[in-house]
Amino acid sequence: DARPNSPEARDIRYHLHGYTNARKHQETGPLVIEKGDGVYVEDIAGNRYIEAMAGLWSVAVGFSEKRLVDAATRQMSKLPFYHDFGSKAHSPLIDLAEKLVQMAPVPMSKAYFTNSGSEANDTAIKMIWYRSNALGQPARKKIISRKRGYHGVTIASASLTGLPNNHLSFDLPIANILHTSTPHHWRDAQPGESEEQFSARLADELEKLILAEGPETIAAFIGEPIMGAGGVVVPPAGYWEKIQAVLSKYGILLVADEVICGFGRTGEMFGSQTFGIKPDIMVLSKQISSSYLPISALLINDKVFEPIADESDRIGTFGHGFTGGGHPVAAAVALENIKLIEERDLVGNARKVGAHLQARLRKLASHPLVGEVRGVGLIAAVELVADKATKAPWGKPAALGALVNGFLQQNGVISRNMGDAIAFCPPMIITEAQIDALVDAFERSLDAALPQVHPQG
Numbered sequence: 001d002a003r004p005n006s007p008e009a010r011d012i013r014y015h016l017h018g019y020t021n022a023r024k025h026q027e028t029g030p031l032v033i034e035k036g037d038g039v040y041v042e043d044i045a046g047n048r049y050i051e052a053m054a055g056l057w058s059v060a061v062g063f064s065e066k067r068l069v070d071a072a073t074r075q076m077s078k079l080p081f082y083h084d085f086g087s088k089a090h091s092p093l094i095d096l097a098e099k100l101v102q103m104a105p106v107p108m109s110k111a112y113f114t115n116s117g118s119e120a121n122d123t124a125i126k127m128i129w130y131r132s133n134a135l136g137q138p139a140r141k142k143i144i145s146r147k148r149g150y151h152g153v154t155i156a157s158a159s160l161t162g163l164p165n166n167h168l169s170f171d172l173p174i175a176n177i178l179h180t181s182t183p184h185h186w187r188d189a190q191p192g193e194s195e196e197q198f199s200a201r202l203a204d205e206l207e208k209l210i211l212a213e214g215p216e217t218i219a220a221f222i223g224e225p226i227m228g229a230g231g232v233v234v235p236p237a238g239y240w241e242k243i244q245a246v247l248s249k250y251g252i253l254l255v256a257d258e259v260i261c262g263f264g265r266t267g268e269m270f271g272s273q274t275f276g277i278k279p280d281i282m283v284l285s286k287q288i289s290s291s292y293l294p295i296s297a298l299l300i301n302d303k304v305f306e307p308i309a310d311e312s313d314r315i316g317t318f319g320h321g322f323t324g325g326g327h328p329v330a331a332a333v334a335l336e337n338i339k340l341i342e343e344r345d346l347v348g349n350a351r352k353v354g355a356h357l358q359a360r361l362r363k364l365a366s367h368p369l370v371g372e373v374r375g376v377g378l379i380a381a382v383e384l385v386a387d388k389a390t391k392a393p394w395g396k397p398a399a400l401g402a403l404v405n406g407f408l409q410q411n412g413v414i415s416r417n418m419g420d421a422i423a424f425c426p427p428m429i430i431t432e433a434q435i436d437a438l439v440d441a442f443e444r445s446l447d448a449a450l451p452q453v454h455p456q457g
Ligand code: PMP
Pocket: 056, 057, 115, 116, 117, 118, 119, 121, 150, 151, 152, 153, 224, 228, 229, 257, 258, 259, 260, 285
């Protein structure tokens, strides 16, 4: 008989997507999600899951928020589309720009709208290059990103991304993109090296890279406050302070990619607040609209805006923009979504129930398969190991992550393994009771995997 999500249940012959073994996917079929309700989603066979990844780090307000549906319907009836090119704009975007600039944790000047995180990061690169040109420093083009950082998949944003499978086969990264070390203390610190010492070493490495390349060639540094897709890597103590000290010494712009952390995930409205980051550019997406419709934005400060403001006659206009960028319906949804986050104090909830999630996960630290538990607020990861002492994986890297993730799905939780790290990033409306159900299911999944990893007990 047909398995619930098998090719027999849905004809998937014509469907291809990324991040999977395409041939195997044709045989096993995807998990087909049909419905959403609060923190739950349901597949076509009627199985219900806690969506512990908020879709893809996206859905702050849950999967059935009528006020977002109504906001979309109202705007769709009034003005379903208009563009944001040249001398045209529309009210939802003007309102959203004002709201975002007001919300920014550091003084920001302007908002620029795009459709996705990747596009926003591409836009940031071009704006930075345009600014260098406007300043009469066209050689100031290099942008420093980090290994394991994730900034998107277009040619330029994939170049910023520091994960191998986003580069292989594509001749990436493109020129002028450099990568420095991941701030992953648990994995990469030397024996006995404190978090502060490790942070100091990485800041030193960054400074040496800048000096070796020539400071006059370095335009910007980009980083996620917490690395998401790289495995929820939480920066060690002192990291951002020390990195920012190096950047300001050489007048290098800082871009905070808040695509995952933004709008409350860390228990503050922005991840930059959690870690004392003072960016010149902030990149926002995902939870900006709970991803009900795609929209993304860049916030730029005066250091970025002023040099480019009057330059169009001299160097040409900033020749950039997307037809659907800042779509009016998506902008209306984003405005309502932000209103809901504020009204319902979902940031406070992320702090409160997030503390519960972190505490419950940390209780699993002594489990034989758990290497490290890390996270802040409602974003967390548990890194799995076969050998706690050596931190060795179980056979091939990611095999244990995939095994436990499979058990989690059987136990009614949708999560995601990034290598051997299992990530948790539930909708921000989640309750303590729902977190308990989630962590209980995770514990059962670890116990189910244990006899396969350590057959002798
Ligand atoms: N930046 C970060 C930090 C992300 O996590 C992502 C997506 N996971 C992106 C950028 C790219 O966003 P998109 O998938 O919308 O292009």
